[in-house]
Amino acid sequence: MIPVYAGSRVRDAEIPLLRDSSDLSLMRRAADALAHQAVLMLKEHTGRLYGSRVVALVGPGNNGGDGLFALSAMARRGVAVTAVLLASHAHQEGLAALVRAGGRTAAAKALDGLLEECDLLIDAAYGTGLRPGVRLPAIPRHIPVLACDVPSGVDADTGAAADSVIPAERTVTFGALKTGLVVGAGHLVSGRIRVTDLGLNPTLGEPEAWVVQGDDLGLLLDRDLGWSAAGRHKYQRGVLGLLAGSARYPGAAVLSARAAVATGLGLLRTIVPENVAAALTSQVPEAVPLGTDELTALLAHNRRNGREGATRIGAWAIGPGLEDTPETRRHLQQILAANNPCVIDASALAMLEPGEHSQLRILTPHAGELNALLAKAGVRVSPRDIAADPIRWARWAAVAYDCVVLLKGSATICTAPDGYALIVHASTPDLATAGSGDVLTGILGTLLAAANFPATPATVDATALTHRLTDLAAAGALIHAHAGALAAREGTVSAVDLLVELPRAARDLGL
Ligand SMILES: NC(=O)C1=CN([C@@H]2O[C@H](COP(=O)(O)OP(=O)(O)OC[C@H]3O[C@@H](n4cnc5c(N)ncnc54)[C@H](O)[C@@H]3O)[C@@H](O)[C@H]2O)[C@@H](O)CC1
Numbered sequence: 001m002i003p004v005y006a007g008s009r010v011r012d013a014e015i016p017l018l019r020d021s022s023d024l025s026l027m028r029r030a031a032d033a034l035a036h037q038a039v040l041m042l043k044e045h046t047g048r049l050y051g052s053r054v055v056a057l058v059g060p061g062n063n064g065g066d067g068l069f070a071l072s073a074m075a076r077r078g079v080a081v082t083a084v085l086l087a088s089h090a091h092q093e094g095l096a097a098l099v100r101a102g103g104r105t106a107a108a109k110a111l112d113g114l115l116e117e118c119d120l121l122i123d124a125a126y127g128t129g130l131r132p133g134v135r136l137p138a139i140p141r142h143i144p145v146l147a148c149d150v151p152s153g154v155d156a157d158t159g160a161a162a163d164s165v166i167p168a169e170r171t172v173t174f175g176a177l178k179t180g181l182v183v184g185a186g187h188l189v190s191g192r193i194r195v196t197d198l199g200l201n202p203t204l205g206e207p208e209a210w211v212v213q214g215d216d217l218g219l220l221l222d223r224d225l226g227w228s229a230a231g232r233h234k235y236q237r238g239v240l241g242l243l244a245g246s247a248r249y250p251g252a253a254v255l256s257a258r259a260a261v262a263t264g265l266g267l268l269r270t271i272v273p274e275n276v277a278a279a280l281t282s283q284v285p286e287a288v289p290l291g292t293d294e295l296t297a298l299l300a301h302n303r304r305n306g307r308e309g310a311t312r313i314g315a316w317a318i319g320p321g322l323e324d325t326p327e328t329r330r331h332l333q334q335i336l337a338a339n340n341p342c343v344i345d346a347s348a349l350a351m352l353e354p355g356e357h358s359q360l361r362i363l364t365p366h367a368g369e370l371n372a373l374l375a376k377a378g379v380r381v382s383p384r385d386i387a388a389d390p391i392r393w394a395r396w397a398a399v400a401y402d403c404v405v406l407l408k409g410s411a412t413i414c415t416a417p418d419g420y421a422l423i424v425h426a427s428t429p430d431l432a433t434a435g436s437g438d439v440l441t442g443i444l445g446t447l448l449a450a451a452n453f454p455a456t457p458a459t460v461d462a463t464a465l466t467h468r469l470t471d472l473a474a475a476g477a478l479i480h481a482h483a484g485a486l487a488a489r490e491g492t493v494s495a496v497d498l499l500v501e502l503p504r505a506a507r508d509l510g511l
């Protein structure tokens with residue numbers, strides 16, 4: 001797990017250090033790391049170093065200072081370097097170092113001409129000190145860009161990006177991974193990210209969130225708490241109830257059901273409309289239908305005896321393709337009243353009320369659904385606001401609905417009501433395909449069902465419970481992302497391709 005900090009937090013930690021360190025040692029370390037990555041990129045793109053041409057956009061602050069010191073290091077290695085000064089002033093010591101090393105400076109109006117003969121652009125215009133309203137020069141797409149700390153135009157706190165943002169092939173970031181690089185538009189323009197440690201960690205405090213990766217899966221599932229130990233019988237591997245599907249969206253129920261089974265579920269019980277049942281049975285023979293009367297009896301039994309033992313449903317997956325009818329509302333209310341762990345997706349999200357005390361729920365909205373959830377809770381935001389600061393608004397929804405929220409998008413954000421947040425950011429854009437969310441719901445359902453949550457959560461520390469749910473949500477997103485990566489190797493990715501890759505994805509990640 002990699003800690004992530006708001007860019008302004010890192011800046012606040014850096015500024016006193018920079019002021020106190022007369023030898024500029026921090027800035028030189030940052031610049032050396034930047035120059036190192038620039039050399040790697042030059043070798044990759046041009047196959048040589050000596051005689052290649054590097055231009056840097058240099059802004060008025062310390063970000064520009066990093067760029068100037070990096071250019072001087074490269075000039076000493078035979079690279080022809082030019083600093084394009086975007087403002088009337090630039091970092092003085094950095095400028096002096098550049099001149100000493102034989103580098104050149106140029107005014108902003110010379111940029112277009114310089115770019116015609118440029119092997120690499122270093123973007124050191126603005127970093128964590130960016131204020132809104134910036135206007136940046138357009139860089140032709142064919143020029144490889146290395147961003148210094150943060151791609152210029154990205155808000156390092158939120159991931160919001162200016163229209164003129166300069167997308168980078170790589171970003172070397174200093175001190176810590178910044179929130180703005182892993183969520184929102186910032187995530188889409190940062191390219192490959194390298195973090196250079198500046199020894200700031202003791203002064204940074206609690207991270208804002210954590211980025212999780214495939215090798216974190218074991219930690220997230222917390223095997224000690226009962227995840228799929230070998231030799232368990234099917235009921236212990238997890239029994240999931242699925243409330244999904246409609247005549248209009250019969251495929252959604254099938255996708256969720258198949259995903260749940262492919263992730264290693266013990267037993268699947270399904271409540272789907274009659275006109276979906278036949279298709280479901282033929283495409284998911286593992287599913288065992290659950291009648292309305294049986295549902296009532298089963299939930300009553302759960303209430304009396306807890307969720308342990310044969311045939312007790314341990315968790316629910318609710319929503320994919322569901323139609324809002326009196327019957328589905330009745331089922332939903334019955335299930336929610338039983339307070340089983342559940343993942344709630346798609347149209348079922350619109351059937352929820354804010355403020356219900358329900359820590360065992362994971363809601364899985366995309367940005368549009370999050371917008372609607374927040375509106376219902378009286379929080380007026382636009383989809384643009386959500387795109388500009390997704391962690392903030394996912395947290396608001398987690399508080400308003402008192403449950404865990406998994407916000408889908410190019411980065412997936414999982415957050416608990418107390419703000420604990422995990423980010424899955426390395427997923428392929430190919431996942432953005434119809435039905436992909438239904439697959440995720442099935443995966444999450446299986447993880448919840450197998451996690452053996454205590455039947456009487458009131459006796460368990462509520463925060464620990466929501467953190468465990470958040471961990472499982474992120475684990476599900478990781479498995480989903482890895483299945484997407486495996487499928488993408490063969491070409492475009494459909495939801496069925498994801499299903500095919502799920503068993504391998506689960507095995508690769510050690511599930
Ligand atoms: N403090 C330190 O020890 C270190 C700082 N580092 C660098 O320092 C950067 C932060 O430096 P700064 O705080 O100087 O911030 P920046 O260099 O990111 O930008 C601040 C400057 O840009 C101007 N500016 C901001 N927004 C503008 C806008 N919209 N239009 C026009 N001008 C605008 C400000 O007036 C100020 O002059 C980091 O991103 C990082 O690159 C690194 O060198 C690591 C070490």
Ligand SMILES: Nc1ncnc2c1ncn2[C@@H]1O[C@H](COP(=O)(O)OP(=O)(O)O)[C@@H](O)[C@H]1O
Binds near residue numbers: 409430433435440480
């Ligand atoms: N640009 C993107 N890059 C990576 N993953 C994405 C991107 N856009 C969407 N996703 C992921 O694809 C899935 C789409 O889910 P959803 O929007 O519910 O689709 P559907 O309702 O069609 O099934 C989510 O897991 C989401 O995080």
